[in-house]
Ligand SMILES: [Zn+2]
């Protein structure tokens with residue numbers, strides 16, 4: 274985690290924003306931006322606040338974020354740098370999540386549930402980790418709550434399709450039926466009124 278007390282707002286990128294008072298990690302320029310980010314940030318803010326940064330097992334362990342299939346909330350975890358791959362072909366790997374029989378990833382599901390839309394069906398355990406410098410890099414770095422927002426945005430943009438805005442054909446047809454029945458009812462009422470007048 275960067276030691277600077279001010280940084281760019283994670284929502285609107287406004288410079289010199291203070292940190293979240295609870296996790297002391299993500300930067301927010303205002304309560305409004307903090308509220309916008311809370312559905313995602315809230316999944317991990319408390320966990321980061323209580324994560325013991327001085328419990329690093331060795332200098333070669335780094336703070337990663339794990340998304341486990343059966344946990345609704347992601348978690349921070351120390352992982353030894355040598356276990357983190359130098360580079361990952363995300364796309365080819367992501368596609369196998371759909372066909373390898375792995376359980377649905379509930380941690381990622383919690384993130385994509387914060388926004389409407391049709392998303393990629395992430396499966397199996399997923400670890401997000403930080404690397405320093407250009408790929409291929411052997412140097413690792415700790416992830417923090419600012420990274421978590423970017424990771425969440427990755428899940429929220431990968432294979433995302435906008436919610437259907439035009440009503441389905443069946444619904445349009447049903448509306449037409451209601452409309453013609455209303456016209457029929459008006460004609461009947463008018464006919465009854467004419468009959469009563471005579
Ligand atoms: Zn802001």
Ligand SMILES: [Zn+2]
Nearest residue numbers: 293295296318
């Ligand atoms: Zn926080």
